[in-house]
Amino acid sequence: MGLSLEGKTCLVTGGSRGIGKSIALKLAELGADVAITYARSADAAEQVKSEIEALGRKGLAFQADAVDFAQAEEVINSITSEWGKLDVLVNNAGITQDNLILRMSEDQWDAVITTNLKSIFNYSKAVARPMMKNRGGSIINISSVVGISGNAGQTNYSASKAGIIGFTKSYAKELASRNIRANVIAPGYILTEMTEVLDEKVLDGIKEATPLGRAGDAHEVADAVAFLASDMSTYITGETIRVDGGMAM
Numbered sequence: 001m002g003l004s005l006e007g008k009t010c011l012v013t014g015g016s017r018g019i020g021k022s023i024a025l026k027l028a029e030l031g032a033d034v035a036i037t038y039a040r041s042a043d044a045a046e047q048v049k050s051e052i053e054a055l056g057r058k059g060l061a062f063q064a065d066a067v068d069f070a071q072a073e074e075v076i077n078s079i080t081s082e083w084g085k086l087d088v089l090v091n092n093a094g095i096t097q098d099n100l101i102l103r104m105s106e107d108q109w110d111a112v113i114t115t116n117l118k119s120i121f122n123y124s125k126a127v128a129r130p131m132m133k134n135r136g137g138s139i140i141n142i143s144s145v146v147g148i149s150g151n152a153g154q155t156n157y158s159a160s161k162a163g164i165i166g167f168t169k170s171y172a173k174e175l176a177s178r179n180i181r182a183n184v185i186a187p188g189y190i191l192t193e194m195t196e197v198l199d200e201k202v203l204d205g206i207k208e209a210t211p212l213g214r215a216g217d218a219h220e221v222a223d224a225v226a227f228l229a230s231d232m233s234t235y236i237t238g239e240t241i242r243v244d245g246g247m248a249m
């Protein structure tokens with residue numbers, strides 16, 4: 001049997017653009033109904049919702065700040081009352097605010113840690129009860145290779161992304177007996193709006209450090225997410241899969 005998500009309901013945080021958008025559309029392509037959240041890009045989010053519906057699936061879009069626990073709970077409640085259950089949560093929303101440690105402000109530290117790490121707590125906690133009631137679920141948290149290998153200028157970002165890996169392993173151990181799996185995807189350098197701000201020299205350096213010799217595409221991250229969302233990965237939990245062209249090997 002091929003990879004199918006027929007009958008599953010999914011939520012992708014930060015699904016309006018970039019990697020999150022690719023993930024949302026891939027899950028819908030494979031047969032799932034897909035809800036997304038976004039922070040500011042209302043038009044882009046509505047467009048993604050329409051594309052999900054054009055694939056013959058149900059779509060929902062919520063404006064919800066990922067740092068706010070009450071808003072996360074509201075989103076999860078709306079989905080479960082609308083669709084009856086939530087099978088798959090993809091914690092994708094994230095930001096960068098790069099700076100060398102000597103210049104990094106407390107605000108830059110707090111913004112990145114809360115957006116990238118507290119958001120994972122918010123949604124993973126809010127979804128635990130509904131998934132227990134549903135007798136299972138799959139959570140996929142989007143980290144980064146810099147959470148594994150570190151990167152100058154990204155102490156805040158790499159701390160948040162390493163934190164995701166520890167969080168996921170503990171969560172996986174706590175909820176394994178309830179048939180809830182939790183895994184991490186650690187992308188390398190993927191072409192999105194987040195990375196298009198990097199200058200040519202930095203990009204050349206990244207390509208040189210990547211054994212496959214090129215940047216990744218968001219759909220290559222989405223493919224790995226689809227696998228972890230599906231019943232093709234039912235014996236995998238607490239794992240981190242790098243999607244990085246071999247960069248952090």
Ligand code: NDP
Pocket residue numbers: 013014015016017018019020037038039040041042044064065066067092093094095115142143144145186187188189190191192193194195
């Ligand atoms: P983008 O900047 O292209 O998109 C970020 C998404 O997150 C948008 O949908 C944005 O919504 C949403 N978002 C940001 N802040 C919040 C918030 N407070 N509440 C809700 N939603 C929010 O990023 P990418 O697609 O590049 O990155 C996606 C994930 O992948 C991130 O976690 C990132 O750290 C990770 N990653 C990316 C890599 C890359 O090379 N691009 C490499 C490794 C990891 P809105 O449109 O409304 O602003």
